[in-house]
Amino acid sequence: MKKSSDFDFSIPQRQSHIAILLILLKRGKVILQQLLPILVVIWLGGKQGGLYFVIAFCIFAALTLVYAIINFFRTNFYVTDDEIILNTGVFNRKKLSIRLDKVQTVNFEQTIIHRIFDVYRINIDTAGSSKDEFVFQALDIDKAKAIQALVMQKRGTIKASDYGIEQASSELYNQDESIDSSTKEVSILKLSPTQLLKVGLTENHIHSFGVIIAFFIYWYQNLKDVGIDVDEYSQELDYQSFMENFILVSFIFIIIIAILISVIRSVIKYYDLQFLRSAGGFKIISGLITKREVAAQDTKIQYITWSQNLLQKYVNFFELTLSQASSSEVSSKQTIAIPGLTAANISVIASSLFGQTAFADEDKTHCVDPAYFRRFTQIIIGILLIATIFAFYFQLLDQLLIFVLVIGFLVLNRYLKYRNLGYSFDGERLKIFGGAFGKKYALLPIYKIQSIAFTNSPYQQRLSLCSLTIYTAAGALHLPYISEQIGKNILDTFIDKVETDHRKWM
Amino acid sequence: MEALNNINPQIPTVILPSVSEVTYEALDPKYRAINIVTTALLFIVIAVALTIFNYFNGIFEERILWFTVVIIWVLGFSVFLYKAIRSYDFMGYALRARDIIFKSGIWFRKVVIVPFNRVQHCEIEQGPIDRYFGLATLSLYTAGGSSSDLSINGLPLETANELKFFITKKIGSVDEEE
Numbered sequence: 001m002k003k004s005s006d007f008d009f010s011i012p013q014r015q016s017h018i019a020i021l022l023i024l025l026k027r028g029k030v031i032l033q034q035l036l037p038i039l040v041v042i043w044l045g046g047k048q049g050g051l052y053f054v055i056a057f058c059i060f061a062a063l064t065l066v067y068a069i070i071n072f073f074r075t076n077f078y079v080t081d082d083e084i085i086l087n088t089g090v091f092n093r094k095k096l097s098i099r100l101d102k103v104q105t106v107n108f109e110q111t112i113i114h115r116i117f118d119v120y121r122i123n124i125d126t127a128g129s130s131k132d133e134f135v136f137q138a139l140d141i142d143k144a145k146a147i148q149a150l151v152m153q154k155r156g157t158i159k160a161s162d163y164g165i166e167q168a169s170s171e172l173y174n175q176d177e178s179i180d181s182s183t184k185e186v187s188i189l190k191l192s193p194t195q196l197l198k199v200g201l202t203e204n205h206i207h208s209f210g211v212i213i214a215f216f217i218y219w220y221q222n223l224k225d226v227g228i229d230v231d232e233y234s235q236e237l238d239y240q241s242f243m244e245n246f247i248l249v250s251f252i253f254i255i256i257i258a259i260l261i262s263v264i265r266s267v268i269k270y271y272d273l274q275f276l277r278s279a280g281g282f283k284i285i286s287g288l289i290t291k292r293e294v295a296a297q298d299t300k301i302q303y304i305t306w307s308q309n310l311l312q313k314y315v316n317f318f319e320l321t322l323s324q325a326s327s328s329e330v331s332s333k334q335t336i337a338i339p340g341l342t343a344a345n346i347s348v349i350a351s352s353l354f355g356q357t358a359f360a361d362e363d364k365t366h367c368v369d370p371a372y373f374r375r376f377t378q379i380i381i382g383i384l385l386i387a388t389i390f391a392f393y394f395q396l397l398d399q400l401l402i403f404v405l406v407i408g409f410l411v412l413n414r415y416l417k418y419r420n421l422g423y424s425f426d427g428e429r430l431k432i433f434g435g436a437f438g439k440k441y442a443l444l445p446i447y448k449i450q451s452i453a454f455t456n457s458p459y460q461q462r463l464s465l466c467s468l469t470i471y472t473a474a475g476a477l478h479l480p481y482i483s484e485q486i487g488k489n490i491l492d493t494f495i496d497k498v499e500t501d502h503r504k505w506m
Numbered sequence: 507m508e509a510l511n512n513i514n515p516q517i518p519t520v521i522l523p524s525v526s527e528v529t530y531e532a533l534d535p536k537y538r539a540i541n542i543v544t545t546a547l548l549f550i551v552i553a554v555a556l557t558i559f560n561y562f563n564g565i566f567e568e569r570i571l572w573f574t575v576v577i578i579w580v581l582g583f584s585v586f587l588y589k590a591i592r593s594y595d596f597m598g599y600a601l602r603a604r605d606i607i608f609k610s611g612i613w614f615r616k617v618v619i620v621p622f623n624r625v626q627h628c629e630i631e632q633g634p635i636d637r638y639f640g641l642a643t644l645s646l647y648t649a650g651g652s653s654s655d656l657s658i659n660g661l662p663l664e665t666a667n668e669l670k671f672f673i674t675k676k677i678g679s680v681d682e683e684e
Contacts, residue, residue, distance in 0.1 A: 450620075451648050452619050453619075455614060455616045456614075476653065488524065488526050491617075492522045492525055496522050498623070499604040505624070
């Protein structure tokens with residue numbers, strides 16, 4: 001492999017020629033989506049329309065090809081001492097520049113086409129409001145690695161010279177910035193096919209179940225829109241005997257499909273998953289069809305959570321999420337999930353990030369007030385009473401039965417949540433315990449807090465209780481129904497820590 | 507219990523400045539008037555809209571329906587009017603050396619604290635009604651997303667400007683420290 005010094009990035013560089021094909025496909029897809037209604041109309045126009053259809057398609061294809069070629073030749077990039085510059089635009093020239101010290105990570109991605117031609121799509125992630133996409137459609141593997149190394153290295157030197165002496169005094173900065181980011185990489189997890197299968201089988205199948213139901217509703221609506229009356233078809237069938245078997249069979253069928261979907265989805269997403277610890281960050285490589293390489297910098301990670309549902313408990317797997325600060329709104333894209341980890345893995349990650357090993361329920365020092373469960377139950381029973389009156393009035397007893405079952409589930413869920421909820425904190429970190437049927441833990445270093453809201457409802461005021469919402473740049477964490485005294489104590493302690501701790505939250 | 511205390515030492519809060527001990531500064535009394543005016547306007551608009559809607563559609567022709575609508579309107583109006591009148595008394599802000607505190611809510615009380623070293627930028631906004639009364643809203647933005655941002659309505663424009671100046675200076679000095 002060529003080294004980064006083999007490329008001179010100070011002179012404008014083009015992407016790999018494969019980029020033409022990729023731009024062609026990308027543009028083609030977008031235009032095709034927009035033109036689809038027109039094309040359908042022409043196609044339905046009969047034989048006469050067929051010719052026009054072919055002509056229109058050829059013109060459209062030729063235009064897209066021209067566009068892709070122009071785009072390719074007009075796109076180039078180069079790296080100066082402190083900036084990376086991208087020239088682009090087919091009709092309007094556009095010059096995007098990013099200061100290297102603002103670069104958070106350089107992410108790699110490979111779709112199936114990228115993999116055939118052995119090229120990478122590069123996405124440069126910045127700390128600013130990342131409205132402008134800084135993406136190279138295709139770079140050769142050597143060039144891609146070289147640009148990543150160069151950017152991260154230059155970024156390191158800029159940051160190091162900025163902090164100067166401070167760096168030596170603070171161990172944290174040392175760890176983050178000074179070591180050349182491309183050198184050391186320690187593998188934390190490499191998912192074997194058996195583990196991958198386990199991950200798929202122990203996923204939250206309720207999620208897949210929901211996907212199927214949504215899919216059915218979508219098609220039901222679509223068929224109706226086209227003019228096929230689904231209700232009519234189903235009424236033609238012998239309703240009584242049909243329904244008895246139908247519900248049972250379809251229920252089992254949907255469960256099997258749900259599990260299947262979970263497994264397939266896991267395989268596509270997590271195939272050949274590698275989770276690596278690099279200097280000052282983590283690297284996650286995975287994917288069957290589209291292979292992604294995502295990096296998460298320590299400084300950008302605000303808090304971590306790890307959870308275990310009932311199935312995962314059986315195989316002793318945890319799923320970890322790294323919640324990263326996002327420049328604009330908090331989006332799921334900024335949260336990286338890694339499945340199939342053991343408690344020991346979590347400990348390694350948590351201690352290298354926040355100096356705290358994984359914890360279990362024994363470490364819980366504070367619980368939430370029983371009112372958390374009591375109040376919910378009171379309200380929901382009130383709703384149930386009103387519903388019962390309505391149900392008797394309108395003769396909807398079947399529906400009432402389902403409603404009672406749902407409410408029973410919600411109350412049980414809330415009770416389990418109440419049992420699991422809790423927290424503990426020291427001068428450095430807040431640990432939150434949660435989960436209903438499974439377990440869920442969150443770990444947040446206090447200095448990463450942005451602001452805190454202290455709320456109490458009239459009901460809580462009567463019982464001297466309160467709720468805290470702790471905002472971070474990666475989302476909010478909640479401490480519901482805690483004693484007002486402790487709430488105020490936490491508020492004062494945490495705010496004082498945030499104000500006196502001079503470490504940067506990002 | 508003692509073992510627990512060792513791994514999780516309690517921090518004596520007495521030595522820390524406490525949020526519960528601050529005295530809040532009230533907003534401009536004109537803010538109460540603004541609240542009343544806007545609430546009244548809103549409900550008048552709703553009433554007019556409903557009447558016009560009824561005139562053309564006759565949807566509330568049934569007496570009982572119309573009666574229900576009127577009752578809901580009256581109830582809603584009284585609750586919101588009460589809220590507009592009283593909420594002023596429950597709002598207040600406190601400026602401390604390193605943070606700003608804002609409290610609000612008649613029934614559902616809320617206290618938000620934003621440390622200055624977490625403020626991204628601050629802004630002064632003035633709507634048309636605000637401008638008429640010479641008031642302004644000061645908004646502080648953090649990286650914690652829109653729900654964590656702090657907005658203080660009903661400040662005299664002058665005070666808002668002074669606060670903004672003070673906070674901007676604080677943000678600057680915090681940066682230099684680091």
